[in-house]
Amino acid sequence: MTTDTVKKSRNPYGKLWRQAPREFLYLMLGFPIAMTGFGVAISLVATGVGTLAIFLIGFFVMILALYVARGFGLVHVNLLEWTGRKKLERPDWKDDLAAKGFGGWLSAVLGNGHYWLYLLHTTLLGFILTIITWTISFVWITISLLGAFVWFVPAGYSLSEPEWFLSEWFFGLLNVSTQGWDLNLADNIIVSIVSLFFVATLPFVTRGLVLTHWGLARGILTAFRSDGLRREVESLEASRGAALSAEGHSLRRLERDIHDGPQQRLVRLRMDLAAAERQLDANPAEARQLLTEAQTQASDALEELRALSRGFAPPLLLDRGLVAALESVTSRSAVPTTMSAQLPEGLVLPSEIERAAYFVVAELVTNVVKHSNAANAEVQLTVEPGNDRDSLLIHVSDNGTGGALITTEHGLAGIDERIRGVGGRLEINSPEGGPTRVTAHLPLPKNPADRAPIAV
Amino acid sequence: MPSSLDRMSPLRVAVADDSVLLREGLVRVLVEAGFEVVGAYGDADQLLADLDNCAPDLVVLDVRMPPTFRDEGVRAAIRLRELRPEIGILLLSQYVEVVYAQELLSSGRGGVGYLLKDRVASLDQLRDAVERISAGSTVLDPEVVAQLVGRRQDPLVSLTPREHEVMTLVAEGRTNAAIAKQLVIGIGAVEKNVTSIFQKLNLEDSGSDHRRVLAVLTWLQR
Numbered sequence: 001m002t003t004d005t006v007k008k009s010r011n012p013y014g015k016l017w018r019q020a021p022r023e024f025l026y027l028m029l030g031f032p033i034a035m036t037g038f039g040v041a042i043s044l045v046a047t048g049v050g051t052l053a054i055f056l057i058g059f060f061v062m063i064l065a066l067y068v069a070r071g072f073g074l075v076h077v078n079l080l081e082w083t084g085r086k087k088l089e090r091p092d093w094k095d096d097l098a099a100k101g102f103g104g105w106l107s108a109v110l111g112n113g114h115y116w117l118y119l120l121h122t123t124l125l126g127f128i129l130t131i132i133t134w135t136i137s138f139v140w141i142t143i144s145l146l147g148a149f150v151w152f153v154p155a156g157y158s159l160s161e162p163e164w165f166l167s168e169w170f171f172g173l174l175n176v177s178t179q180g181w182d183l184n185l186a187d188n189i190i191v192s193i194v195s196l197f198f199v200a201t202l203p204f205v206t207r208g209l210v211l212t213h214w215g216l217a218r219g220i221l222t223a224f225r226s227d228g229l230r231r232e233v234e235s236l237e238a239s240r241g242a243a244l245s246a247e248g249h250s251l252r253r254l255e256r257d258i259h260d261g262p263q264q265r266l267v268r269l270r271m272d273l274a275a276a277e278r279q280l281d282a283n284p285a286e287a288r289q290l291l292t293e294a295q296t297q298a299s300d301a302l303e304e305l306r307a308l309s310r311g312f313a314p315p316l317l318l319d320r321g322l323v324a325a326l327e328s329v330t331s332r333s334a335v336p337t338t339m340s341a342q343l344p345e346g347l348v349l350p351s352e353i354e355r356a357a358y359f360v361v362a363e364l365v366t367n368v369v370k371h372s373n374a375a376n377a378e379v380q381l382t383v384e385p386g387n388d389r390d391s392l393l394i395h396v397s398d399n400g401t402g403g404a405l406i407t408t409e410h411g412l413a414g415i416d417e418r419i420r421g422v423g424g425r426l427e428i429n430s431p432e433g434g435p436t437r438v439t440a441h442l443p444l445p446k447n448p449a450d451r452a453p454i455a456v
Numbered sequence: 457m458p459s460s461l462d463r464m465s466p467l468r469v470a471v472a473d474d475s476v477l478l479r480e481g482l483v484r485v486l487v488e489a490g491f492e493v494v495g496a497y498g499d500a501d502q503l504l505a506d507l508d509n510c511a512p513d514l515v516v517l518d519v520r521m522p523p524t525f526r527d528e529g530v531r532a533a534i535r536l537r538e539l540r541p542e543i544g545i546l547l548l549s550q551y552v553e554v555v556y557a558q559e560l561l562s563s564g565r566g567g568v569g570y571l572l573k574d575r576v577a578s579l580d581q582l583r584d585a586v587e588r589i590s591a592g593s594t595v596l597d598p599e600v601v602a603q604l605v606g607r608r609q610d611p612l613v614s615l616t617p618r619e620h621e622v623m624t625l626v627a628e629g630r631t632n633a634a635i636a637k638q639l640v641i642g643i644g645a646v647e648k649n650v651t652s653i654f655q656k657l658n659l660e661d662s663g664s665d666h667r668r669v670l671a672v673l674t675w676l677q678r
Contacts, residue, residue: 295577302574306551315551319519319526328555332603 016203019084023206026083027137030076030213034130037072037122041065045123063106066115073118073221076126076213085214092227117220129216133209140198140205147195150188166190235423243421250312257308265301269294314358322354323381326361330379333365335372335398341381349392353442356422357381357394360440363415364396372400372436384441391424394440402434415440467590470495470512472503472532473548474521478573482516482548485576489583498522500532507540514544514590519556530556537563544589548573552600561594561673566666569595569629594629594669601627604676614656622649627672631665 044065052058070093077088091114098108109115121127167186171178178186276290309315317325323341330337349357361379368377377398384393404412405428416426423443430436469491473479483493495510497503499521515536519529533545546569547560557570569589575597576582585595601624615623618639625635632650636643650668654660659671 299574299577310551316553316555319553320555324555328553332554 013203016207020203020206022083023210024137024141024202026079027133027206027209030079030130031134033072033075033079034122034127037068037075038127041068041072041119041122044068045119063109066109066119069119069122070115072122073126076121077217077221080210080214080217083210085210088214088218088221089223089228091221091223092230113224121216121220125216125220126213129213133212137206137209140202143195144198144202145195147192147199150191239420239423242417246417246421254308254312257304261304261308262301265297265304269297269301272297313355317354317358322349322357325358326379326381329358329362329365330377333377334369335365335374335377337365337368337377337379339379339381343381343383347383350445352422353392353444356418356424357392357440357442359418360415361394361396363411364438367404367411368396368398368400368436371404372398372402372434374398374400374434374436383444386443389446390444392442392444394442395437396439397435397437399435401432402430402436403432404428404430404436404438412438466490466492467586468492468494468511468513469586470497470503470506470510470515472497472500472515472521472529473518474498474525475518478518482576485579485582486516486586489579489586491583491586500528504532504535504539512543514546514586516546516548516586519547519549527556530559533560533568534563537565537568541565543567544586545569546571546585546589546595548576552597552603554600554603557596557600558673561670564670566592566594566664570600571595571597572599588629593631593665596628596669596673598624598628604673615653619649619653619656622646623653623672626650626653626668627676629665629669 044061048058048061048065050058051061074090077090081087093114094108094112098105165178165183165187167181167183167190168178170190171186272290272294276287276294279287279290314325316328323343326341327339330339365377365379368374377396377400380393380395380397382393382395384391412426412428419426419440419442424441427439427441428436430438469486471479471482471486471493473482473496479496479498483496486493494512495503495506497506500517503515503517517529517533519527521528521532529547529549533547536543536545541563544567545560547556548571549556550573552570552572560568560570567589569585571585575585588595604627605620605624621639622635625638630638632643632646636646639646654671657672657675659675
């Protein structure tokens with residue numbers, strides 16, 4: 001039994017059959033949908049063109065037609081994917097641009113080739129192809145079913161006058177006498193044989209027709225290569241902006257901290273030392289007092305510099321790497337926190353990702369202590385494989401009261417900015433009443449070997 | 457410990473620090489404190505290679521040294537413990553990491569210390585640390601202890617403020633006498649506090665200073 005099913009699943013013909021019902025349903029359903037889409041879109045286009053010259057309203061009717069085409073086109077694409085075909089990349093509808101005022105909306109719709117291609121598909125190419133494929137599949141299924149059907153037709157029932165027999169005609173062509181045959185039975189047998197052939201080839205036909213549709217859809221209903229580029233450029237600009245602003249903030253803070261702290265102390269230290277030198281001979285007691293003060297200034301300056309450098313690059317992170325540094329952070333937390341890292345052997349993280357990951361976890365762990373009232377927390381590090389590039393995944397969860405939002409008060413906004421600075425994203429799942437689960441995705445650099453060649 | 461046996465001859469100390477400025481400063485302070493500096497090296501490997509030649513009683517190691525400037529000093533200290541457990545070790549650094557203190561103490565023997573570099577500017581502090589280490593004690597920087605105590609605030613609430621002070625000093629490796637002197641209280645009072653702390657923390661007060669430090673640290677790290 002088991003071997004039988006295994007064999008079946010390896011059998012390509014059986015595999016073809018398993019997809020056939022969906023494909024057939026798609027080919028059948030496609031017709032009424034395409035008809036409706038064609039009817040609505042064509043009448044809108046006609047109305048739009050007709051009223052264009054007279055009223056400006058024609059414009060909006062045209063836009064409505066484009067939206068209708070988009071809707072029907074997407075239904076078509078989704079149905080295609082449902083039949084088991086490869087995913088098609090959705091176009092960039094520039095909805096973000098359309099949301100920016102009236103002018104943006106007009107240019108996002110009318111100036112977007114995708115809308116016009118979808119309209120072309122709905123009103124012409126897709127529609128015609130659907131009629132053809134629907135007809136073929138309808139005929140095919142009819143003949144396939146005929147073989148079973150003919151056995152239930154009462155003998156002697158005939159549509160033609162005088163009675164005409166398929167077998168008589170067929171064997172007549174072959175010069176075989178049909179004298180004394182049961183021509184009804186012979187007809188039924190011939191029809192059944194032909195019908196069996198159609199049944200056997202049905203899955204090939206449905207697959208072929210679906211592939212034709214898929215090819216057309218891939219040609220005109222998918223994203224342009226430039227869409228992907230536009231999106232990448234936008235996200236790069238956004239992440240660069242966030243990085244610059246985060247870097248800028250940090251630098252300004254560093255400058256101010258150095259100025260207010262160690263720099264002041266060193267100035268004071270020089271003053272004390274110079275004063276001590278002046279007093280050395282005349283007033284040794286005074287000089288000693290000044291030197292003691294100078295020592296205090298010097299050690300305070302050191303203390304402050306240490307705190308500053310720890311804030312920018314924790315020593316353990318530089319010495320031992322991310323996992324060791326995070327273990328130290330989590331073990332220090334007042335809320336008992338477990339830490340687990342499942343990272344591939346020999347993974348080398350870029351230093352900016354390491355630093356971002358470190359501060360994100362440190363900040364989140366601090367948040368748990370400050371806001372969550374949790375009894376336990378958990379930090380997990382994993383690598384999430386992506387088809388384009390892998391990501392470092394950081395989960396921080398606690399069993400506290402929840403309700404965390406990206407607001408400045410919880411410091412989550414700063415974390416978000418930091419993550420976007422390295423091109424990553426932050427997910428927060430924190431219902432009121434808890435628990436809270438925060439996930440940070442930090443993209444890792446593409447492996448040069450895996451980098452796809454750039455097609456122009 | 458050899459040093460406590462022949463108190464007559466000065467303690468032999470070797471130094472490894474890649475910064476010439478600090479290395480010279482250290483040597484000067486050590487000499488001034490009455491120790492014999494038998495070697496000064498730019499990295500840990502040179503020191504370990506020259507060990508038989510210079511035969512130190514105690515070595516002073518910087519944490520970050522060539523070639524990678526990461527934790528060479530810590531790793532050299534651990535190797536030194538395996539090779540020559542009788543040699544005292546004083547680890548110095550611009551910053552302190554609890555993780556390194558744990559690793560240094562994990563050998564289970566005394567005679568180790570981990571201090572911020574700032575501390576050694578004071579002649580008295582350096583001399584005190586070196587002498588305590590060579591006597592088999594453990595010397596931990598107050599900042600390490602502060603980091604450890606800081607992470608376990610809640611459960612320590614049950615300690616009285618005085619007990620808290622005493623426990624911090626125990627963790628730094630002070631003897632009861634030293635604690636009494638620092639807090640300006642009687643040795644009897646210190647002993648009473650220590651007993652009370654160890655009872656509250658469910659620990660056994662085992663005689664030697666190092667074991668006491670370990671007990672407190674182990675509890676703090678739980």
